[in-house]
Amino acid sequence: MSSPPFPAMHSVSVAGAVIREDGRVLAIQRTDNGHWEPPGGVLELDEDIESGGAA
Numbered sequence: 704m705s706s707p708p709f710p711a712m713h714s715v716s717v718a719g720a721v722i723r724e725d726g727r728v729l730a731i732q733r734t735d736n737g738h739w740e741p742p743g744g745v746l747e748l749d750e751d752i753e754s755g756g757a758a
Contacts, residue, residue, distance in 0.1 A: 718743030720739040 718741045721729035728752040730739045 715746045715752070715755075716743060717746060717752060 722743050729742065731742050732739050744755070746752065
């Protein structure tokens, strides 16, 4: 895939909720602010949402 003609101005964040049958939820604790949240990240420029959520 070729590079875009201009630098990216936005980013797309992805997160996933994993809930067990017993109701427990997978969460991570951020090191920068101590908040708990679902695991996730930011998509690469050539990455689709489905691939970003599966990693």
